[in-house]
Structure formats: C-alpha cells, structure tokens
Amino acid sequence: MELLSTPHSIEINNITCDSFRISWAMDVGDLDRVTHYFIDLNKKENKNSNKFKHRDVPTKLVAKAVALPMTVRGHWFLSPRTEYSVAVQTAIKQSDGEYLVSGWSETVEFCTGDYAKEHLAQLQEKAELIAGRMLRFSVFYRNHTKEYFQHVRMHSGNIMKPYLKDNSGSHGSPTSGMLHGIFFSCNTEFNTGQPPQDSPYGRYRFQIAAQRFFGPNTNLYFADFYCMYTAYHYVILVLAPKGSPGDRFCQERLPQLDISCNKFLTCCVEDGELVYRHAQDVILEIIYTEPVDLSLGVLGEISGHQLMSLSTADAKKDPSCKTCNISVGR
Ligand SMILES: [Zn+2]
Numbered sequence: 001m002e003l004l005s006t007p008h009s010i011e012i013n014n015i016t017c018d019s020f021r022i023s024w025a026m027d028v029g030d031l032d033r034v035t036h037y038f039i040d041l042n043k044k045e046n047k048n049s050n051k052f053k054h055r056d057v058p059t060k061l062v063a064k065a066v067a068l069p070m071t072v073r074g075h076w077f078l079s080p081r082t083e084y085s086v087a088v089q090t091a092i093k094q095s096d097g098e099y100l101v102s103g104w105s106e107t108v109e110f111c112t113g114d115y116a117k118e119h120l121a122q123l124q125e126k127a128e129l130i131a132g133r134m135l136r137f138s139v140f141y142r143n144h145t146k147e148y149f150q151h152v153r154m155h156s157g158n159i160m161k162p163y164l165k166d167n168s169g170s171h172g173s174p175t176s177g178m179l180h181g182i183f184f185s186c187n188t189e190f191n192t193g194q195p196p197q198d199s200p201y202g203r204y205r206f207q208i209a210a211q212r213f214f215g216p217n218t219n220l221y222f223a224d225f226y227c228m229y230t231a232y233h234y235v236i237l238v239l240a241p242k243g244s245p246g247d248r249f250c251q252e253r254l255p256q257l258d259i260s261c262n263k264f265l266t267c268c269v270e271d272g273e274l275v276y277r278h279a280q281d282v283i284l285e286i287i288y289t290e291p292v293d294l295s296l297g298v299l300g301e302i303s304g305h306q307l308m309s310l311s312t313a314d315a316k317k318d319p320s321c322k323t324c325n326i327s328v329g330r
Contacts, residue, residue: 004102005030007088012110014071017080017119017172020112023069024088024105034090036099037063039072044083044109065090075327080172083111114174114253120222121255122326123170127225127235130323131263132281136193139297140184140214140286141207143199149206149299160206160292162246168315169224169236174253179223181238181246181287186210186265186278197304200311208297210276213239213288214259214267219247221254222264223287225324226317233324234312235264235282238289246289285312 005027014021022039039061061072078084087107091099115123142160152160162180169176189196199205214220224236238254240247250256260268265284266277278284319325 004034004090004092004100006103007090007105010086010088010105010108011069012086012108013069015110015113017113017115018075018078019071019073020078020110021069021071022086022088026090026102030090030102033092034065035093036065036091037061037070038089038091038101039063040087040089040104041072041077042085043079044085078112080112081114081176082171083109085109113172115170115172117253117255119172119326120174120224123225123324124222124255126324126326127222127233127282128263130233130281131235131279133279134266134277135188135190135280137186137188137276137278138210139195139207140186140210140212140288141195141205142182142184143201143203143205143302145202146204148202149204149294152294158294160294162289162291165287166314168312169226169234170317173224173236175223175236175238175287179238179246179249179287179289181289182292184208184213184286184288186276186284186286188278190280197302198306199302199304200306203301203306204299205302206292206294206297206299208292210267211274212296213286214265214276215274216259216267217242218259218267219250220257220259220262220265221250222257223250223254225282226315227321227324228312228315229318232310233282234285234315235279236285236287237265238287240289244289249289283310 007024007026009025011023012020085107088105089101091101093099160182162182164177165175165179165181167176188194219240219242221238223238227233238250240250260266264279268275
C-alpha cells in the first residue's frame with residue numbers, strides 16, 4: 001500500500017472554552033482511504049497553572065475519519081483560557097488491526113476561550129441553590145492595611161482607583177485580568193446585623209452607605225462562584241453604573257441580575273426607601289467598577305483578627321467541588 005500524505009495547512013477556528021473546530025489539507029487520493037485521525041493535543045506549560053489540579057495527561061485523541069472541518073469537544077481535556085499545541089496524523093486501520101499512518105503535520109498553537117454567558121448562567125444556577133435567605137444590610141465595606149489607605153490619601157488624591165482583577169476564582173472567568181474594579185464586601189453577621197469584626201484583608205475598614213453604589217441606576221451582574229478547598233463558597237458580583245465602561249464590559253460577557261429580585265444582592269424600594277439585602281450562606285465579593293472617594297464614607301479600625309485563610313487574593317478554585325463546578329472546562 002502506498003504511504004499516506006502528511007496532513008498540512010491546519011486551520012483552527014470556532015474556539016470556545018471547551019471546544020474547537022479543526023481542518024487540514026491532505027492529498028485528494030487519501031480522502032477515501034483514511035479511516036482514522038490522530039490528534040495530538042498538548043497543554044503549553046503555564047507557570048501560573050493550578051498546582052492542586054490533577055496532572056494533565058498529554059492527549060492523543062483517536063477519531064473516526066469524518067468530513068473536515070471536525071469539532072473537537074471535551075471539558076475533560078480542554079480547559080478555558082489555556083494555550084494548546086496541536087498536530088494531526090491520518091491513519092488507515094488495516095485488517096490485522098494495525099494502523100498505517102501518515103507523518104505528523106506541523107504543530108499549531110491556539111488558546112481556548114473564556115466561559116461564555118451560558119456557562120456563567122449554569123454557575124449562577126448552582127450558586128442560587130446554596131445562597132440561603134436574605135439578610136438586610138446598609139453598608140459596603142473594604143478592609144485593607146493602614147499603608148494602603150495612607151497611600152490613597154497621600155498619593156492618590158483620596159481616591160481609591162479601580163485595578164485589574166487578578167486570576168482568583170474560576171479559571172475561565174472573563175473578568176480575570178480583564179475587568180477593572182474595586183472589591184467590596186457587604187456580608188453582615190446574622191446576630192448583630194453588622195459587618196463582622198474580622199477580616200482577611202487588613203485591620204482598616206472603609207465603610208460606605210449602600211446607596212452610594214447601588215440603586216436604580218446601577219446594573220448588577222453575576223461574575224463567578226467558587227470555593228477554595230474549604231466549606232466557604234464565594235459569589236462574585238459586579239456593580240456598574242448604567243452606561244459606564246465597566247457596565248459595557250459586563251453587558252457583553254456576564255449574566256445580568258434583576259436588582260430587586262435575585263438570590264444574592266437586592267435593592268428594593270419599600271415604603272419609599274431603598275432597602276438592601278444580601279444572601280446569608282455565601283461570601284459575597286462585590287466588584288465596583290468606578291473610582292471611590294474616601295470622603296464619601298468612613299474609615300476606621302476593626303477590633304477583630306486578620307483571618308488570612310479567607311483571603312481570595314489569587315485564590316485557586318477547587319476543581320473537584322461538586323457544589324460550584326459545571327461540566328465545562330475547569
Ligand atoms: Zn465549591
């Protein structure tokens with residue numbers, strides 16, 4: 001039997017967080033003879049990769065020959081926002097079960113996409129299952145070190161400026177490394193109705209009335225749901241003034257929540273007043289997308305401890321947790 005031609009001119013498109021479409025060229029004479037494709041897919045080494053994650057197996061996929069382009073799909077070997085290299089080989093399965101193979105094609109590289117809105121909507125549904133009852137609150141707060149607030153006062157015109165979100169949370173969140181904002185909390189203690197006195201982020205707390213950030217002219221988005229190998233689950237939400245750059249960013253990428261009716265954070269008019277509530281059973285982290293002037297709130301020192309273990313700075317998501325993972329790329 002003649003040798004098979006080596007596939008070439010690989011093209012990859014329609015890339016999502018857990019699929020891609022691939023095609024290549026081969027000699028016309030081989031089209032009818034080829035019975036199988038071998039696709040060698042390898043993750044490019046990433047120094048920021050999750051060290052807790054199971055080791056990724058280099059994947060040689062065997063597929064029955066179909067018309068090209070073909071779609072390769074699978075969250076068990078494709079992670080979101082990850083660089084891969086791919087090469088293909090064609091083969092004819094012979095009567096003795098052995099394969100007659102072509103040479104390997106050139107290697108091409110591509111990067112998978114982030115979670116699409118539909119995947120985030122699945123995460124949102126999972127988060128809704130454990131959000132719990134709603135408790136009233138009246139302030140957003142942000143804990144940090146004394147040095148941070150000194151710097152804001154002395155060198156930043158008293159303004160806390162939005163900064164680029166780190167890679168904490170779900171791998172594949174479209175906000176990581178893309179959205180500018182400032183993290184705030186709003187959880188209260190169920191017995192006091194007040195913010196807790198402990199914080200992972202520092203002994204100084206800036207507190208601001210909820211209506212400064214959140215009202216009828218604010219859009220609210222669901223951004224992420226994850227845990228970090230403990231019992232605590234985090235829900236990340238974004239608050240953006242309607243029409244602001246942050247709002248436009250989120251509108252394209254994140255599921256929007258009804259501000260007066262959702263399971264996480266609400267703002268309702270009751271007896272002519274704005275009333276705020278947060279979900280009790282998840283830790284909410286609110287990204288506010290605009291600069292914040294310290295003079296609009298109150299800065300003080302907390303009496304509690306700095307619980308470092310609850311920090312979500314560069315937090316790595318537990319990919320094995322059934323509560324907060326969906327069946328697409330992890
Ligand atoms: Zn979890």
